[in-house]
Amino acid sequence: MKEYEYRRTVFYQLRGHENFEDEHKNFNYTIEPHSVIEDAVTYLLDGSSYLRFPGAARAVAIAVADLIAREFNEDFFTVLNQKDLMNGNDPFFKTYDEDRSTYDAILTSVPRNKIIWDSPRMSITERLIREEYMLDHHGLQTLPRDEWNYLQD
Numbered sequence: 313m314k315e316y317e318y319r320r321t322v323f324y325q326l327r328g329h330e331n332f333e334d335e336h337k338n339f340n341y342t343i344e345p346h347s348v349i350e351d352a353v354t355y356l357l358d359g360s361s362y363l364r365f366p367g368a369a370r371a372v373a374i375a376v377a378d379l380i381a382r383e384f385n386e387d388f389f390t391v392l393n394q395k396d397l398m399n400g401n402d403p404f405f406k407t408y409d410e411d412r413s414t415y416d417a418i419l420t421s422v423p424r425n426k427i428i429w430d431s432p433r434m435s436i437t438e439r440l441i442r443e444e445y446m447l448d449h450h451g452l453q454t455l456p457r458d459e460w461n462y463l464q465d
């Protein structure tokens with residue numbers, strides 16, 4: 313089990329799914345299947361399309377994979393291609409292989425280094441991802457790494 317997978321597992325064992333702030337059942341969203349790329353791009357730049365699915369789902373998956381890749385030194389596309397990346401929390405999630413052309417178009421418009429993490433919505437998204445993976449806002453792990461023995465596959 314990878315370190316980030318372990319952290320997320322522990323988070324949900326401790327907190328459960330019911331109280332996680334941004335769970336889909338907690339807000340009203342719209343289905344916009346014809347503007348997936350545009351909605352994902354907008355989400356990654358200013359967050360204004362965060363209630364438009366499935367575009368928001370692609371944007372959040374990119375954000376999660378990007379943060380995991382940076383914080384845990386993992387390959388972005390490998391992470392984005394994991395079926396359990398969204399831990400069953402997003403019914404609109406597709407892996408990279410399941411929707412490669414859409415992800416490629418989004419990433420062409422907004423390369424990972426151009427994501428606006430300090431926009432109002434993206435800062436919330438980042439905070440929730442960091443909470444789920446038990447990371448503080450500086451990227452420092454809130455669990456001491458030197459005490460872990462589980463990292464062997």
